Amino acid sequence: MLTPDDDKTGSESAADVMASLRSSGALDEVMAKIDAGQLQITGEGGFLQEMVKAVLERGLNTELTSHLGYDKGDPAGRLLPNARNGTSAKTVASEVGDIELAIPRDRDGTFTPTLIPKGVRRIGGLDEMIISLYANGMTIRDIEHHLITTIGTEISRETISKITDSVLDEVMIWQKRPLDEIYPILFLDAIQVKIRDGHQVRNKAAHIAVGVDLDGVKHVLGIWVQATEGAKFWAGVCAELANRGVKDVLIACTDGLTGFDDAISATWKNTTIQTCTVHLIRASMRFVAYGERKKIAAELRRIYTAPTAEAAEDALTAFKESELGRRHPHTVATWDNAWERFIPFLAFPPELRKIIYTTNAIESLNYQLRKIIKNRGHFPNDQAAVKLLWLAICNIEDKRARERAKLAADRTRPRDGKMVNRLVEGASVNGWKQALATLVLNYPDRLDPYIN
Structure with missing residues (x-):
């Protein structure tokens, strides 16, 4: 289905069309029936549902007309080898509920609609709605109940699970995407998740890495569920970051992870490790x-x-x-x-100290993630945990991007420094220019090739 912003060039927007209908009085009778309680807007048999049904069926008939080469009712159609052959019923799930459509057919069976392709049972952004609900912390059972009670659409738990699994390819692409050659500062922190391991449910640490690039912008670099303890696990994480293009890290801020120091030293031998x-x-x-x-x-x-x-x-x-x-x-x-892991930041001036002395740069993100995962008793496997965390991060950052856009657009409103500080992906570190100047003085050989 088209959204209000689709194809604005050369055609009116939905807002323009609605304004035209209001001014012409075409909606007066509909509004009067809604006000009198004779017509409901949403739900089964509601106005929106019937409107979507009418639009879709009209589009399908237009497609069939193009396929056959004649308009419905045109006598010329009798002379053509292929013709209309009634309709078949099909129910599709949508954001306004289940819609029963009459899909037009042709005698030869060669008509393949593109508006509602064969095999498609969900339309109008319903998949995106389900993924958004899942990313906000709702379980599959919760989503099933929510869809039934709000829009009257019944979708099986198996289907909902398949819809959320459809993002796994995107997760893998994100987790393997190329990274910058150098991150002056790398923050690592973890949250505990419950994951089924055979017949037991174990607590595992899901580690999240946030890198600060040369412009002072923070990026979530990856999510790793700790399958093994100590240096072996961290050697794999560091090797993955190096394989994705990271050649150097100046300062790594952690909370005293076992085995991390050795893995960092083996991958980037000159990295300073700072405990939180x-x-x-x-x-x-x-x-x-x-x-x-x-x-x-x-x-x-x-x-x-x-x-x-x-x-x-x-x-x-x-x-x-x-x-x-x-x-x-x-x-x-x-x-x-x-x-030995505490004192490194004491060698720097205050403008850099306040950035690297703690991993609080990602504490806000972890706080939001904990609120989302608390609804789940446990995850069936590591992949399911990473999937939800990735979706949650995307959802959180989408909200925060809108906050940034709102702040940027409203020039008359005083900027809320605390709100800006809490942003992670795409947000800048406060006081970064002074901090970068200090880093250049302390690490000239490693930063000059990228600064100049």
């Missing part, structure tokens, strides 16, 4: 009583806001030797174990 300070603080607070958390947080702040690595080490030593530190050896051990 926010994750480190959370881990060190795990066994701290609520009443002492504010005191410990104040002590830890002196460490991660220190001007240099040496000053940070002095602050950690002071915390170790304090009564508070002696009562919480787990907190001290957490910082000791992560120290």
Whole structure:
């Protein structure tokens, strides 16, 4: 079915046609019956359903006229070898409900309609509606019930599953698409998903990588469900990114993933690995009583806001030797174990520090994804999990793209910095020009070939 924006050149838009009908009074009788309750707009037998039926059947008859070479009722048709031969019934599902169509036939059986091709049972963007519902977190059972109760269309769960599976090819293309040669900053974070493994349901980590390109724009590079632990899994992820064109990563920000350091070093030997300070603080607070958390947080702040690595080490030593530190050896051990991965960002000025000290650049995205996957008890396999996460990311970014367009169009409205900061795909890192200048000073040999 045509949308209001289809083929605007050389023809009126739907809005123009509707305005013309209103001004001519052609809709007055219809509106009067709707107001009187004599005619319903949607649902079975509704005005929209009958309108779509009339448009489709008229189009089908026009196609048959073109195929046969004569108009319906034209006596000349009697002299031609092929002619009309009644109709056959066909029910198609649409956005306005099930529509019963009378498909015209010819005697020779050579007519093949293009408006409603043979075998097609869904029209008018219904597949896109189902995929959108799925991407927003509805289960297949939920979608089945939603379609029946809202538009009166009954579609089997098997069909709904096949419709959502139709995007798998797009997922594979997206997951294997070429990438830039260099990403100054790479963020890695994970969310937990439940996936069936044989007769058991296991918790697996779905890792999402977001790369910041030379223009400071963030891109989701891929989704990987961790099938094996440690270095073997991360070696595969890094190898995949390298095979897709990534030749260098300056700084990789993670939350202390096991085996990731070795895999990064083996793929891009000069990459600086920075552990997420926010994750480190959370881990060190795990066994701290609520009443002492504010005191410990104040002590830890002196460490991660220190001007240099040496000053940070002095602050950690002071915390170790304090009564508070002696009562919480787990907190001290957490910082000791992560120290080499924590201190790299302290070598940079504040404009770069605030970008790389945490993986919060993708925390908002993960928050949205968790809301979507919580409706599912578990996924049947890794592929199903990746499919939903990809659809959800596309859906989230489509909404955020509209937000960006709205902000750009409304020049009189003050820009909401917080809303802009939360955008991921296609959004720019705040203060990127100053951060890039710092990176160029620290990594001139690696950035100059791409900057100049």
